[in-house]
Amino acid sequence: MLHIKNLSLSFSRYGGMSFRKVPLKIISDFNIAVHTGEMVAVIGSSGAGKSLLAHAILGILPSNAKLTGDIEFKGSRLTESRKKRIRGNEIALVPQSVAFLDPLESVKKNIQRAAFLNTGSTAKAGIMMNDAFDKYGLADNVGGLLPFQLSGGMARRVLIAAATVSGADLIIADEPTTGLDRNAIDDSLRVLKELTSEGKGVLLITHDIRAALKYADSIAVFYGGTTLEIAAPEDFKHPEKLRHPYTKDLYSSLPENGFVPVAGLNPFGDMIPAGCVYGERCSRKNELCETSRPDRKRINNGDVWCHHA
Amino acid sequence: MLELKNISFRYGASQPRILDGINLDLKEGAMIGITGKSGKGKTTLARIAAGYLEPETGSVLLNGMPLPGKEYCPVQLVFQHPETAMNPRWKIKKVLGEAGMGMPDEKLLLSLGIHPMWLERYPHELSGGELQRIAVARILNPATRCIIADEMTSMLDPITQAQIWDTVITFAKNRGSGIIAISHDLDLLSTICGGTPPFEL
Numbered sequence: 476m477l478h479i480k481n482l483s484l485s486f487s488r489y490g491g492m493s494f495r496k497v498p499l500k501i502i503s504d505f506n507i508a509v510h511t512g513e514m515v516a517v518i519g520s521s522g523a524g525k526s527l528l529a530h531a532i533l534g535i536l537p538s539n540a541k542l543t544g545d546i547e548f549k550g551s552r553l554t555e556s557r558k559k560r561i562r563g564n565e566i567a568l569v570p571q572s573v574a575f576l577d578p579l580e581s582v583k584k585n586i587q588r589a590a591f592l593n594t595g596s597t598a599k600a601g602i603m604m605n606d607a608f609d610k611y612g613l614a615d616n617v618g619g620l621l622p623f624q625l626s627g628g629m630a631r632r633v634l635i636a637a638a639t640v641s642g643a644d645l646i647i648a649d650e651p652t653t654g655l656d657r658n659a660i661d662d663s664l665r666v667l668k669e670l671t672s673e674g675k676g677v678l679l680i681t682h683d684i685r686a687a688l689k690y691a692d693s694i695a696v697f698y699g700g701t702t703l704e705i706a707a708p709e710d711f712k713h714p715e716k717l718r719h720p721y722t723k724d725l726y727s728s729l730p731e732n733g734f735v736p737v738a739g740l741n742p743f744g745d746m747i748p749a750g751c752v753y754g755e756r757c758s759r760k761n762e763l764c765e766t767s768r769p770d771r772k773r774i775n776n777g778d779v780w781c782h783h784a
Numbered sequence: 785m786l787e788l789k790n791i792s793f794r795y796g797a798s799q800p801r802i803l804d805g806i807n808l809d810l811k812e813g814a815m816i817g818i819t820g821k822s823g824k825g826k827t828t829l830a831r832i833a834a835g836y837l838e839p840e841t842g843s844v845l846l847n848g849m850p851l852p853g854k855e856y857c858p859v860q861l862v863f864q865h866p867e868t869a870m871n872p873r874w875k876i877k878k879v880l881g882e883a884g885m886g887m888p889d890e891k892l893l894l895s896l897g898i899h900p901m902w903l904e905r906y907p908h909e910l911s912g913g914e915l916q917r918i919a920v921a922r923i924l925n926p927a928t929r930c931i932i933a934d935e936m937t938s939m940l941d942p943i944t945q946a947q948i949w950d951t952v953i954t955f956a957k958n959r960g961s962g963i964i965a966i967s968h969d970l971d972l973l974s975t976i977c978g979g980t981p982p983f984e985l
Contacts, residue, residue: 520940520943520944653938682940684942730946736947737946
């Protein structure tokens with residue numbers, strides 16, 4: 476359904492000691508595919524530009540952003556004008572917070588608007604909204620609340636309801652688990668997972684690896700603005716099956732797997748090295764890693780971008 | 785060292801009690817985990833223990849004495865969202881010096897992975913993970929006897945999480961400081977507290 480090839484994103488900004496604009500690279504050579512009925516998780520650190528990825532697909536980046544590479548949606552190119560036409564009806568975003576809703580309208584009005592934009596009919600929108608309320612366990616009195624009055628778990632369900640009544644085939648969920656307790660995390664991811672059985676594609680953007688492993692069909696490991704590995708969740712049950720040193724380090728840094736730290740920083744913007752983005756922290760770094768970006772290699776039904784794989 | 789005795793709290797006279805008769809005793813060099821569902825008062829308890837809120841009943845005692853009102857508080861709280869705990873108009877350099885203990889030494893900054901270049905920047909120019917390292921560096925000084933980490937690493941990736949906890953735990957071990965860790969993540973609490981089950985609110 477969605478194919479992203481060699482996507483790069485940079486911002487032009489005033490920087491350094493000159494008055495000229497300089498580009499700041501945030502995402503480079505990013506690759507991913509989401510198929511019908513599939514949930515694909517992009518896991519990576521916060522502040523690494525994952526949300527911008529969602530904004531790039533929806534065409535809601537600020538004007539100083541420069542996007543290159545190919546995005547294909549349902550078999551044809553996703554141009555900026557097509558993004559504008561289909562966002563909100565073929566592709567919908569479950570945003571990070573209720574700040575994306577109209578703060579002065581009730582929950583009901585917010586969801587009804589999304590449904591109205593899909594159906595073009597107030598009556599149909601009303602029916603859809605009531606169905607969504609039933610489906611996502613939203614009590615009637617929730618409809619009258621304003622967005623800021625919702626608790627974390629409730630807010631998440633309202634945002635998912637708003638995204639689904641839009642009738643979209645591809646749902647992009649941006650950090651749907653932040654600030655929730657375990658039950659609420661399971662709750663909101665189960666709801667997203669159900670969408671895949673209705674034939675929708677879900678792109679889950681998260682830093683919560685455990686949640687991603689539990690629910691997603693495929694895991695894309697995002698670091699330093701690019702994909703380092705695309706693996707099946709089962710691969711994480713046997714760490715020797717993981718293909719990239721970063722993914723292995725990520726595995727052993729989980730509290731239950733040893734809580735092993737790795738010195739150094741997540742690179743961002745102008746700190747991203749020209750060679751392998753994990754080079755500076757990698758235990759297997761050599762000269763080649765410093766000078767050249769590895770190409771994609773296919774190993775055991777997964778993809779990896781590493782010179783040593 | 786840090787004793788919470790019979791702590792109760794409610795937000796407003798007509799509200800129900802969110803905390804009711806909580807007792808905790810944190811010994812020197814010890815670590816206690818606290819967990820509980822959203823809305824159970826975990827953050828409220830953290831704020832009471834660090835002296836930000838007055839409890840309705842009960843008392844907070846450090847070595848038998850109430851927390852000092854004016855000078856540097858030996859009980860320090862690290863918040864989940866560091867950007868809300870810093871003056872947005874101050875450069876990081878000034879934020880780090882806010883504790884009044886002088887600049888943290890270079891070795892500590894290095895172990896937290898803090899780049900010297902950041903010191904000249906403003907808080908909004910750093911990411912959440914970078915800012916949280918600053919927030920931690922700010923409190924790791926000899927005057928801190930007890931660290932309260934309220935979802936300190938829940939917004940961070942696992943490698944950064946392990947890195948920050950490694951520094952905090954090493955500091956606490958060297959100085960005999962106590963740690964209260966608050967989190968939804970039971971695996972995390974069990975790992976840092978050496979397998980001791982957390983206190984559930």
